[in-house]
Amino acid sequence: MQTPVRLRRRDALAVLAGLPLAARAQQAAKAWPSRPLTIIVPSAAGGAADFVGRSFAQYLGTVLPGESAIVENQAGAGGIIGTLATKAAPADGHTFMVSTNSTHAANVSLYRNLRYDPLTDFAQVGLFGTYASVLVAHRDAPYRSLAQFIDFARAHPGRLNYGYYSSSSQVPAELLRTRANLRFSGAAYKAITQMLTDLMGGQLDFVFVDTLSAAPALQNDRLVALAVTSGRALPSLAQVPPVASALPGYEVQGWFGLSARAGTPPEVVARMARLVRGALEDAAFRRALEARGLTTRSLTGPAFERFVAEDVDRWAEWIRLAGIERQ
Template sequence: MTPYINRRAMLSGIVGAPLAVTAARAQSDWPNRPVRLIIPSAAGGAADFIGRTLGRFLEPHLRQPVVVDNRPGAGGITGTEAAKQSAPDGYTFLIATNSTHAANEFLYRRLPYDPVKDFAHIGMLGTFATIAVVPNEAPFKSIPALIAHARANPGKVFFGYYSSSSLVPSALLKARADLDITGAAYRNITQILPDLISGQIQFAFLDTLSAQPALQSGRVVPIAVSSPQRWALLPEVPTVAEAVPDFVVQGWFGVTAPVGTPQPILARMQGLLQQAVADATFAEAVTRQGLTPGFMDAAAMDRFIAEDRLRWREWVRIAGIEPE
């Protein structure tokens, strides 16, 4: 009896074998062209600084250029959607933030991406706080004085914001202190600073990295930080919690990739991120700008983001922010 031959399966195996070999070879050769790092915010902001600093660290290890691709807009949604739509071939990565992967889910009614299902998280780089700053000529230079001024001038105090990290602390302060103050939305940090310095808005919460140039120039005055402890670089500036108990809001930066990116590439990139955080030059550079370096691997980052989504959901609820 002639044995049965499944010619379709045999043909599939013959065709599939070269494809598998080709894919394996492509992964082993990775990277053999420039790698793109999407920054979901404008140049000059915190994510941009982190991304460019990381890119400089990665280039000699990858032996390829790391091309920073700024995609600002919609609280990080524009850049994150661009990353989601990119080919999962190991040549596109995203600087993920608390906005893109935690807060936006509760600040917007519809997201064009799923922060869990559409991405393969690689590693966490660290956390940062925000600093409440006021113009040099402001009549108040502390959180209690700001609260007193706002209560004496209902409807006449305006705050600016450009991300979840700047909106939520201001909205929380408004809710917790029962203030009649109004928020003004800006596209990015570079737009908010001129209005803050000129006094068109009375205060803003800026991430520690983006606030540095304005602080160093003396054009704005820091009055409080949103972290649990005082910031080591500004130890004389109190926490918001010293005036408003249990007030804590922190952000973070990490790296992620489109889901489907080959696991060997993710593993190699994870190892490089761990090296970056441990590197003295990288750590010193980001610490000077307000980031507290702290590496988490992919599994730990998954757990952290799951917990952080719950934190931001609660902060948004307490702040009374209606999703857009």
């Protein structure tokens, strides 16, 4: 009877180190995950990206027995801080990030010295879905509709001010300003929570927020929705008209996905992509995202890579039309 051979950890690592690179990658993928996963959210807690990241982390906890996913918020600089943290993480398949239209598309046209390339520095894992933004104002504002807002802004040039915390909150406002020939100013915020607090407190006159953040914010009776940036009305906000009803052709859409540092083992990227698809097929996960205004859409592999590359061009055009200069 043969005695089972047991390798000590250091002996096993020595054997693994002697394998060809491709074989080592396959071995690493088989053992994945070997510790808790980290999902970096490049924005503050309480926002839409945070909601998506935590919802996916919770799902992973149900399908990866014995392992968990930790959400790590690294906010600031339009998502650049969290994105650079992901780029600097080991490419061992244990660190991912909630990628967005800001981090992986708009920032290319918003910043002169962006210290990463969203197309070459990252492996695109999968898309969770797309969303529009909502024009939100205080209930006591002297306008309660999009037409009234435009009329008031034209009658009072330079009087209104808005807040923004991401490309999906800045670009829609500036595109509205240029398309409607209005004059107002914007102030940058690090977190959506403070921006909404200032809107309710009267320090701001209006804001654009993503539909996921708008859903809970509009439960506060001090806020009203005036318009959406999608090409047509949204099922979740059926009574709110699109900006395109007053300005034909106006449309701005954002998205949330999952990405990893370039060099992450392809087998791990493929396995995580299957988990993203599995999450979107899970009724509870999908309902949670759709209830907050996300239009779920499954894209992985080359299809998601093409989507990101095309979105870089889309946001470049929107930013050009909005007249926003690179910082």
